[in-house]
Amino acid sequence: MRVSKMNTRIAVAMKSIVLAGICSLWAVEPVLAQEPQPRIIPAGYRVETIPIPEGVQFGVAGLDVVANGDVYAGTRYGEVWRYRSGQWSLFADGLHEVTGVTVDEKSGGVFVMQKPELTKLIDDDGDGQADDYQCVSADFGFSGNYHEFAFGPVRDKAGNLYCTLNLSHGKGPSIKGGIMSVGERFRGTCFRVTPNGKFDIFAWGMRSPAGLGIDPRTDDIFYTDNQGDYNASSSLQHVVKGSFHGHPGSFLHKPDYKGKDINAISDDDFLRMRQPIAAWIPHGEIANSPGNPVFDLTGGKFGPFEGQIYIGDQGRSNVFRVALEKVGGVYQGCVINCIDHLQSGAIRLAFAPDGSMWVGQTSRGWGSAGGVPYGVQRIVYDGKTVPFEIHSVKITTDGFDVTMTRPIKRDAIDPGNFQVQHWGYMYHAKYGSPKVSPTQVKPTSAVVSEDGTTVRLKLGKLVAGRVYQLTINGIMGEDGALPTTRNAYYTVSVLK
């Protein structure tokens, strides 16, 4: 056996030559004191820009942070970089556009989603470079069309992997005059791969499911879709087995629709099948091209919004919050702008064990706010400041409870501090939808709770299937602090 007789002297000698070229580990670098901050950012939060390797197209579209603090960034040019102790090193390359990275903490394998395949990267000799590029699943169709992105994976407690597939653009037939097309099988779906490698379709009806996330406490899967055909605006949706998310395209490959004429099914019938929207993300007001939802389970290390969802936007380069509740068994809630804006399209978010939030960025050639083509930033909370902001909004039988992060200065609260507007959206093959019959409502009363944090707004009968925009004016904290954002958009899918 040659290996055991192998000259360990060679190995040691070679490694010492190589190691002589590797610098010693540095501590994480200090914050640049004068780094410019976004115009809108809650008190106590700060944005740091992480230096990226020179001469590398670092358009991040996949991001994960591991328990030991290592950051894995997957780029649009098929590379996976690892960040450790202030230094980037190339972990893998030659992949076909990495749009998702998830590390399996137990085995150390790195799952990456690339256009043709869900792949597991394994570094078995611990040299920081992947040696094995294992095909986990290629059971979905991929024509090569530039718009046939694949996203994910997210992992549930049982070890199943979930990924989503973008519809095509120009390849294959379109449905009912919509722009997006369906060439290959299973485009527009969420697929699942079991730990044994079995492949099946988990959910249908997606269009551009660019952001996939999971609540690790409950295994609830959420995804964001983008405004377009059959998508009035971008949205956050809850995915369950067999759910239909609005776009009929994927039904071209649905086994129980084989032979049926999809174009003959009415939009009303499709709408009846559609999973209730958890939160509409109003186009042009909150986001235009949202990325993956992440849950703040940092136990307070990232501030007072524990349990809420954060999503970054690729077009407006901002990060916004989603506060969800369950009403009649259905997830719904409000979206609130949070950090606006970063240096580049904030398409990927990932929490680190230290409670900071990493942001992987790319403008993707489409042009994003901020002007920088790509990069990596990190959002840090100082651990103590309680900013004065809208914490969350909950629906009541005749209005809403608006909760702030800390007590409100009571003196001047009256219904006039609150403006409420609501509207509907159309469901059709046309690209997006304008607001349908936008209506102003004047709250009849605004009562502050005992502890001073919540205002109960009475509006009268609410209408299901509408987005309610609540704007606060002149609401300030006991210390006189004003909130940095004043709008919360609540999606009423189900009445209380």
Add this chain to the structure above:
Amino acid sequence: MLRDRIAVTLTLCLLCILQVPRQLDAADAAAGRAIFIRKSCVACHAVGQGRRTLGPDLSKLEKKLTRADLLEAMMDPDKKIRKGYESFVVLTDAGKVYSGRIVEKTDDAITLITTNEKGVQEIVIKQDDIDVMKQSTTSLMPRGLLKGLADSDIEDLLAYLNSLPDTKPFPANVLTRVAKAGGATVNRRVKFEPMASVASRTVFPQVDAEIELTTVPMQMRYDNTVFQVRPGSRVRLTLRNSDEMHHNLVVCKPGKLTWLDVAKAAWALGPDGPKMGFVPDSDLVVAATRQVPLGQQDTIDFAVPDVEGSYPFVCTLPGHAFLMRGEIIVSNSRHAIEDIHYSYYEGDWQKLPDFDAIKAKRSGRVESKLISIKNRDRDDRFAFLFEAKLQTAVDGEYTFFVTSDDGSHITINGKTVVDNDGVHGEGEPVSGKVQLTKGSHKLRIAMFELSGGEALHAAWSGPGLKVQPITEGTPASRFQQVQQFALEVGDTARVVRVNMPDATSRAIAVGLPGEMNYCFDAQTCEVKYAWTGAFLDVGPDRGFGRGRGGAVCKVLGKRFNVGANGFPLRFGNSDTPPEVRFMGYRRNPAGPVFTYRAGSAIIRQSVSAAVTATGLIYTFRIDDSVQQAVRFQLKPDGLKLSSSAGTWDGGTLTVPAAESKSFTVNVELPQ
């Protein structure tokens, strides 16, 4: 018997892990020969053919080298340099520097064997033309050549070296090709520790110019060698060292060879050199950094006199000066674009119109220093032509960048520098390079818009000129990182998944060291075709100037047929192709090993370049629950086919069950 079986099984398991198909006993001298070629050892060492080249003929050494000697010679070539094979550096009067071995010396001339971008060459230099000739303390053989080789590869190489002499011919193109120095592509550093301050070294509260440069690992040079500042400027210079050796930077007064005089004075410091940082006490020295160790940086402030001139800078550590130097040009000449005129057109085009044949709606001077397409009457169906005077401060190579919606075009003095024509979105930047002399040139930028979005962003860079926008509203960062889309292969195989011509969407392009490349299709699990020469232009898939990407990539180099005819293996007596399922690949410096399932068998396949002709060698390792006879088939098409086992019938090879666990197939072009 059982013990033998266990030993065999364990060895096979280990080989499975190693993914290396070879015989179980000795290391493989034939494989070692392939490595000797792949690593370009053959370019500098004859092995019995009587060739004269940079290094000694390894079959004619006075005493046979022990294994330890061989390993030491490969890992640390500087330790023992053989007599007659010393490295000399020759500086001619014309200022050219050669480095190589002296093979002939007469009163009139010397003959030097050297390497350059063309490979190994013999150069005759007249004695009268030689200014300085100095023997170097380092070997001609570069360090780090064993990097990237697996332990088993090194064993094979040693086995080959022990089997010399070898009189089998080598392909002509490998005899002069030289291994590129090992690159520092992994573990890129983005921050350098500043050296601890001894005394305040940055003295100016404000500076007029900042110069930053970094050493390139293992290549004895600075990454930037020309800078330009105005006379009388206060300059802040930062040197970053990413090389294992220490380096410094000493700025010298203008003069013909002041840098060499300063370097010689530094070397003459002898044992005092290190503690003086190799900076001599000379009035030719304008400013000097300290010796900077790996991973650190040093910054100095100095003032440049109010007189134009070229100030050479150099690293004065012994022996470095010949390659490690540059210049700071002190000049009032600037880089600028001025006298800008625009013409605005309206019309319906699918590509840039012939501007000479159409009439402008409006034209005039552009008052600002930057051009813009905002002075238009509508957002669709228009075109702009900008003409300006381009001033360059120094001779050199200049790069122009552009993104536009729709097409655009940049010409200098009538010659096309960047062609970004066509109907498309902005996409990734397109760039082009041009050699320009110092002075004034004619710049022309044209763009047109059909419909949808419209944009024009352009910039330029050159010696002493960092990326400078030409258009309004263009941050320099947009062009600062322009990707190299034509991928190159060094001495480690490259594996890239992209849209490939004549393959499914699951194609994998592989570039092997030694200019052999092939396309493996992971859908059908077969090698579709191969090509020699340069690797691949992935721009079309990545959106290189043509919008969103997703188009088919361009094979660079010469394609050849390997007779691909669908999945090539059949098992037992079955003629129907088995169900194939791709399982992944393993990266190796020599090339990937693909794993796929075909029916009940698991197959590991690697591909290497044929050694004596243009072609490929497929190595198959087949693990099946029951070992069956295996057939390998392709379309013969005049190809020269051979194998390590089995019998051929036209394009079908039949390997009996007993030999089907592991075999190789050679698919070569006829000579």
